[in-house]
Amino acid sequence: xxxxxxxxxxxxxxxxxxxxxxxxxxxxxxxxxxxxxxxxxxxxxxxxxxxxxxxxxxxxxxxxxxxxxxxxxxxxxxxxxxxxxxxxxxxxxxxxxxxxxxxxxxxxxxxxxxxxxxxxxxxxxxxxxxxxxxxxxxxxxxxxxxxxxxxxxx
Numbered sequence: 001x002x003x004x005x006x007x008x009x010x011x012x013x014x015x016x017x018x019x020x021x022x023x024x025x026x027x028x029x030x031x032x033x034x035x036x037x038x039x040x041x042x043x044x045x046x047x048x049x050x051x052x053x054x055x056x057x058x059x060x061x062x063x064x065x066x067x068x069x070x071x072x073x074x075x076x077x078x079x080x081x082x083x084x085x086x087x088x089x090x091x092x093x094x095x096x097x098x099x100x101x102x103x104x105x106x107x108x109x110x111x112x113x114x115x116x117x118x119x120x121x122x123x124x125x126x127x128x129x130x131x132x133x134x135x136x137x138x139x140x141x142x143x144x145x146x147x148x149x150x151x152x153x154x
Contacts, residue, residue, distance in 0.1 A: 001031070001154025003145040010062075010141035011134050017123070019047025020133055024062025024140045031153060032069040049105030052118055057105045059133070059140035060096055064089055066144050070153050092143050099139050100132065108132060 010027035018026060018040065025032075026039040034042070045051055046061035067089065073081040097103045106113060109131065121127055128134060148154050 001145050001149050003142050003149070006145040007138040007141045010137045014134060014137050015123075015128070019044065019120075020058030020137055020140075021046035021062040021065070022058075023137050024059050024144065025065045026062075027141050028066040028069075028144060028148075031148065032066060034069065048120070052120070053116060054106035054109070054111060054113060055104060057096070057100075057103050057108060057136055057140075059136040060093060060103045062137075063092060063096070063140040063144045067092065067147060070148060071151055088147065092147060095143050096136075096139060100136060108136065 006027050010023045013026055014020065014023035021043040022040050025034075025043040026036055029036050029039050032039070043058075043062055043065060046056075046065075047058040049055040049057060050061070068085070071085065071088065073085050075081060093103045100108050102108055106115075145154070
């Protein structure tokens with residue numbers, strides 16, 4: 001699996017209007033088996049840190065959904081597999097946080113929870129210059145592709 005390809009694809013989707021979660025999750029449709037429409041719908045509420053509440057970064061949520069769709073536990077009685085997947089996701093979150101100092105949207109953006117608005121920001125050239133979102137999306141897609149490669153899904 002070409003890591004740069006997925007990072008580029010995720011960033012392109014973001015620049016076309018997808019939210020952070022949609023951009024990462026939909027970038028992997030060719031391997032998850034979801035249609036683009038399904039991926040966009042499933043991940044739509046996770047942008048802006050869960051409905052723009054600025055909680056867990058949408059790119060991290062998209063990464064988690066992509067990895068879960070391919071490596072997640074589907075046997076609710078298999079606690080070992082469940083715990084192993086939790087550990088994998090925790091490791092991915094740590095890798096992301098090492099780059100951005102956090103996996104929490106408001107901390108990455110340097111805003112407070114009190115600035116909540118359900119209205120998306122207008123995407124201007126200044127938006128892309130001042131926000132780290134494109135880099136967060138690229139990093140989440142890179143981590144996703146790396147982990148899929150490590151687990152024989154590439």
